[in-house]
Structures are given as structure tokens and as C-alpha cells.
Amino acid sequence: MKDVLISQDQIREKVQELGESITADYQGKSPLLVGILRGAVVVLSDLMRTVDLPCDIDFMDISSYGTGTTSSGVVRILKDLEEDITGRHVLIVEDIIDSGLTLSYLRRALLSRDPASLEIVSMLSKPSRRKVELPVKYLGFEIPDEFVVGYGLDYAGAYRNLPDICIVDPDNDPATPETARG
Ligand code: IMP
Numbered sequence: 367m368k369d370v371l372i373s374q375d376q377i378r379e380k381v382q383e384l385g386e387s388i389t390a391d392y393q394g395k396s397p398l399l400v401g402i403l404r405g406a407v408v409v410l411s412d413l414m415r416t417v418d419l420p421c422d423i424d425f426m427d428i429s430s431y432g433t434g435t436t437s438s439g440v441v442r443i444l445k446d447l448e449e450d451i452t453g454r455h456v457l458i459v460e461d462i463i464d465s466g467l468t469l470s471y472l473r474r475a476l477l478s479r480d481p482a483s484l485e486i487v488s489m490l491s492k493p494s495r496r497k498v499e500l501p502v503k504y505l506g507f508e509i510p511d512e513f514v515v516g517y518g519l520d521y522a523g524a525y526r527n528l529p530d531i532c533i534v535d536p537d538n539d540p541a542t543p544e545t546a547r548g
């Protein structure tokens with residue numbers, strides 16, 4: 367079994383709080399929740415049900431990581447939004463912010479489309495790893511510099527379905543490719 371860092375009960379409580387804040391802050395508006403594939407699918411699906419407002423969802427897929435545990439610094443849009451966000455109140459929903467490079471790039475790209483507002487929601491943040499400053503309006507938990515999985519987060523394509531957020535030890539994990547094991 368993996369070491370649990372944040373339990374499903376803690377997650378549920380936090381998502382509820384985030385949803386209540388968003389509901390209070392966006393009264394009279396219909397925000398568009400934009401999930402970043404694939405990790406944010408789980409938090410997006412929980413979060414949207416705690417937001418008591420008319421809202422819609424959309425998705426983007428962005429690549430800044432290979433299958434390893436460190437940022438490549440390369441950011442590409444693999445799948446763009448279906449919606450025109452001009453004049454919309456947009457909330458980017460992310461699973462985790464590490465260096466911040468991915469979201470910093472994405473934020474600038476979306477701001478250039480003239481949304482009415484643009485804010486970031488992230489379940490997790492590793493502040494010690496940040497390489498660029500990023501305004502995160504709605505944050506679940508700050509965590510130490512550990513590689514975590516579960517609740518949508520993967521390690522080499524594994525563990526997204528774990529209900530808790532758990533710590534991975536890449537040196538002793540069956541999902542680590544033989545060639546990369548140190
Ligand atoms: P950033 O551009 O360095 O902030 O990278 C953010 C992305 O890296 C997230 O959307 C995740 O896909 C991935 N990532 C960063 N840290 C972790 C982790 O601890 N576990 C799983 N994925 C992570």
C-alpha cells in the first residue's frame with residue numbers, strides 16, 4: 367500500500383469548501399470550468415457538483431511532462447477548447463501546480479482571448495518547486511516536494527483511480543520502467 371498524504375475524506379471536505387467559495391464569488395454569473403486533461407478530470411467532476419450556479423465545462427489538453435517526474439519545460443496545446451471564451455467568466459481547474467510553467471503559459475494563452483475574468487483553481491500546489499509566479503485564487507492543499515498520485519494524478523500512466531492522494535517512491539515503484547530505475 368502507498369503512503370496516504372491526503373485522504374478521500376479530507377479531499378471531499380476541501381472540494382466542498384472550494385465549491386462554496388466559487389458559488390459565493392460568482393453569484394449572478396455562469397462560469398465556465400475548464401479542466402486540464404487528464405489529471406483534472408476527477409477534481410472537475412467533483413467540484414462542478416458543489417458549485418450551485420448555472421455553469422458549463424470544457425477541456426484542454428496541454429503537455430509539459432513526459433512520463434518522468436520532472437518538468438521538461440516544453441508546453442504544447444494538444445487539445446484546445448470547444449467554447450469561445452470571449453466575455454466568459456473562466457475558471458481553469460487543475461490537479462496540481464508544480465513549476466507553474468504549464469499554467470502560466472495556459473493563462474496567457476487564454477487571457478489573449480478576452481474572457482470577462484480568468485481565475486485558477488488547483489487541488490494541490492508544491493510551492494517549493496515554483497519557477498514562475500502564478501495567481502491561484504482557489505487552492506486545495508499546499509504539499510511538500512513529493513511526487514504524488516491518485517485523485518486523477520498519475521505516475522507513468524498508473525494510479526489515477528486511487529481515491530486518496532498518495533506519495534510515490536519512483537525508485538521502488540512497479541510502474542517505474544526498468545531502464546529508469548535508480
Ligand atoms: P508544472 O508545469 O510544473 O506546474 O506541471 C504541472 C503538471 O505536472 C500537472 O498538471 C501534472 O500533470 C504534473 N505533475 C506535477 N507534479 C506532479 C505530481 O506530484 N504527481 C503527478 N503529476 C504531477
Ligand code: MG
Nearest residue numbers: 402403404405
Ligand atoms: Mg496535468
